[in-house]
Amino acid sequence: MGPLNLPLLESEDIAWFRDDDSLPASTRGAAAALARRLGFDEVRCAEVALAVSEAASNLRKHAVDGALLLRVVRTEHDAGLEFVTTDEGPGMADVAGCLVDGSSSAGTLGIGLGAIVRLADTFDVHSLPGKGTAMSARFWTKDAAGRSAAVGEPVVAGLTRPLTGESVCGDAWAARAVGDREHVPTPPAERRVTGRESPAEPLGWAALTGFRPEPDRARPAKAVQERTDRTEGPALLMMFCDGLGHGPLAHRASQTAVAAFRDSRSQTPEGVLTDMHKALRGSRGGAVAVVRVEPLTRSVHFCGVGNVSTFVVDADTDERRALLSSPGIVGHQLPTLRTVRQELPRHGGVVMHSDGLTERWQPAALPGFLSHTPLVAAAQLLREAGIRRDDAGVAVLKGSW
Numbered sequence: 179m180g181p182l183n184l185p186l187l188e189s190e191d192i193a194w195f196r197d198d199d200s201l202p203a204s205t206r207g208a209a210a211a212l213a214r215r216l217g218f219d220e221v222r223c224a225e226v227a228l229a230v231s232e233a234a235s236n237l238r239k240h241a242v243d244g245a246l247l248l249r250v251v252r253t254e255h256d257a258g259l260e261f262v263t264t265d266e267g268p269g270m271a272d273v274a275g276c277l278v279d280g281s282s283s284a285g286t287l288g289i290g291l292g293a294i295v296r297l298a299d300t301f302d303v304h305s306l307p308g309k310g311t312a313m314s315a316r317f318w319t320k321d322a323a324g325r326s327a328a329v330g331e332p333v334v335a336g337l338t339r340p341l342t343g344e345s346v347c348g349d350a351w352a353a354r355a356v357g358d359r360e361h362v363p364t365p366p367a368e369r370r371v372t373g374r375e376s377p378a379e380p381l382g383w384a385a386l387t388g389f390r391p392e393p394d395r396a397r398p399a400k401a402v403q404e405r406t407d408r409t410e411g412p413a414l415l416m417m418f419c420d421g422l423g424h425g426p427l428a429h430r431a432s433q434t435a436v437a438a439f440r441d442s443r444s445q446t447p448e449g450v451l452t453d454m455h456k457a458l459r460g461s462r463g464g465a466v467a468v469v470r471v472e473p474l475t476r477s478v479h480f481c482g483v484g485n486v487s488t489f490v491v492d493a494d495t496d497e498r499r500a501l502l503s504s505p506g507i508v509g510h511q512l513p514t515l516r517t518v519r520q521e522l523p524r525h526g527g528v529v530m531h532s533d534g535l536t537e538r539w540q541p542a543a544l545p546g547f548l549s550h551t552p553l554v555a556a557a558q559l560l561r562e563a564g565i566r567r568d569d570a571g572v573a574v575l576k577g578s579w
Contacts, residue, residue, distance in 0.1 A: 184355050184414050184473075184577065187332040188252045189260070191347070194339055197237055197244040197265075205246050206231040209259065212248060216257045218319055226259055226317050229297045232290040233263050233313065241265030241311070247337065253329070256322035258299075262337065262553065263313045264561040270305040277303075299323045300331070302554045304547055312557035334416055335553035336573030337560050339534070341424045348421035348428025348464070349532045349571025352436045356413050356445045356470070411474035415439075415450065416575055418486050420532040421464040422507065424569050431461040431509070439468075446470065447481035448517045451508065458509025466508040469501070469528055473579040476522040481515055483508050487537050488530045492523035493548040493576075496541040527555070527576030534570030535563040552576055 192212065195205050209230035213223040230246070237244030244265040251258045270276045277291050295301050298315035305311040318326055340347040419435035421428030438457035442450045447468035454466055465484020472479070478490055482503030489498045501520060504513040522528075527548050539562050541547070547558045552574040564570045 184412060185330045185332050186334060186353055186355065186414075189335070190250045190252075191338050192248045192250060195234070195246045195248075197241065199238075201238055201244075201246065202231050202234040205234045205248070205261075208248060209261070212250070213259050213317070216250065216259060218259070218317075222317070222319060225297045229294045229315060229317070230261055232293050233261060233315070236290045237263060237265055240268070242267050247339075251316060253322075253326065256318060256325060258316055258318040258322060258326070260314060260316040260553075262557050264310065264557050266310045266561070267308060269307040269309055269311055270303075271307045273303060273305050299326065300551075302551045304550045304554050304558050306544065306558075309543075310558075310561050312554050312561055314551065314553045314557065331551055333414065333552065333577040334573065334575045335551065335556055336418075336530075336571065337553075337556050338571040339560065339564065339569070341569050342566065344425050344569070346426055346429035347571065348424045348432055348569045349419070349534060350421075350429075350432035350436050351416065351418045351530065351571060351573040352439050353414060353416040353573075353575070354440060356415055411472060413445070413470050413472045414575065415445070415447070415468065415470050416528070416530065416573060417450065417454075417466065417468045418488075418530040418532070418571065418573055419454075419464050419466045419508075420484065420486055420534075420569070420571070422462045427462045428464070428569065431458060431464045434458055434461055435464060435466055435508070446517060447479055448515045451481050451483065451515060452512075455508050455512045461509050463507040463509030465503070465532075467501075467503055467530055469530070469575075471522060471528060471575060473522070473577060476524070476579065478520045478522050478528060479517050480520065481517045483513060483515070485533050486530060487533070487535070488528065490520050490522065491527050491529055491541050491548060493525040493527065493541070494523065496545075498529075498541055522579065524579065526579075527552075527574060529559065529572065529574055531559065531563075531572035532568075532570060534565055534568040535559065535572055536565060537563075539563040548574075548576055 210227040213226045247262040249260040300316040303313040334353040336351040338347040417439045419432040421431035438454040442453040467482030467486035470479040480501040483506040488501040491498045506513045556574045
């Protein structure tokens with residue numbers, strides 16, 4: 179294993195757009211307005227609008243049940259714009275060929291995907307013929323692009339999607355790095371919520387989708403009970419909260435959990451979850467799970483309460499192991515907590531999601547999804563397992579370990 183690098187990006191899901199005749203025009207205008215608000219110059223705003231319009235047009239021409247998400251991403255010093263698209267098919271058998279200018283299956287000029295690749299600072303796509311496609315593109319200002327490239331691709335990403343008819347989502351996720359010996363708190367300037375957060379100035383865009391969950395028999399992890407405050411080299415903490423119910427009160431509970439996660443000085447999942455329980459008292463409460471990943475020891479440490487689904491996925495064998503939570507509601511009924519340890523497979527990852535995704539998904543049905551960026555992997559899972567009658571959220575952690 180080379181030098182350990184655990185880059186992180188903060189994100190805010192701004193608006194989902196469903197596939198209809200107005201999709202290219204509505205997403206183009208929304209993307210241009212968002213880029214201006216982020217301080218992009220007019221040339222870059224036009225490039226972002228063009229790329230988003232091409233992606234939306236591609237959904238209209240080729241895809242079934244397409245959707246496009248606009249997001250804001252942030253580092254300590256910079257803000258960027260990102261979009262994600264998902265669809266239910268038909269997929270691309272030759273992804274590389276489809277990215278070449280002049281390639282088209284609809285009798286057009288075939289410059290859409292090629293233009294997006296050229297204009298975006300970061301691009302990724304995962305397509306499964308006969309099933310569907312997930313795609314993402316990220317845009318920075320010229321100066322910010324260089325700084326972002328030097329840091330590298332984030333090892334954690336997630337998506338949230340509110341219940342149809344709601345403007346905010348009750349699901350949220352967040353991640354933070356911890357050092358060798360002690361937790362270094364996130365500076366106040368960096369304490370932005372990862373997941374859905376009500377912006378200080380309403381952007382006025384929202385829309386959404388998903389499918390009803392079905393039960394699945396996931397194989398439980400072979401784990402040992404563990405209680406320790408000691409860290410083993412650089413590590414990463416990730417949490418996921420599903421606020422009870424949906425709508426503004428569930429959203430407020432999940433954002434309270436995220437704030438408590440960021441403020442906690444504990445380095446263990448059990449300690450962090452205890453801090454979140456205290457913060458959620460008096461709120462609606464929710465289901466919460468916390469993992470700590472230690473790449474140097476190939477370890478995943480987990481503690482959870484409620485119905486947040488957490489899996490350790492082996493990309494080489496397509497095996498997934500469930501990390502089981504205890505019954506209860508964080509903020510109301512906290513059971514005796516226990517932290518368990520599971521081995522982190524080489525090239526493996528950790529997936530956390532709410533019951534807005536069915537647990538019936540299997541890695542073998544999504545070949546290669548963990549070889550893509552965490553964001554595209556999360557989008558592919560949302561496409562595959564998301565339900566339409568609940569808030570949906572999913573976060574994926576993976577790196578080059």
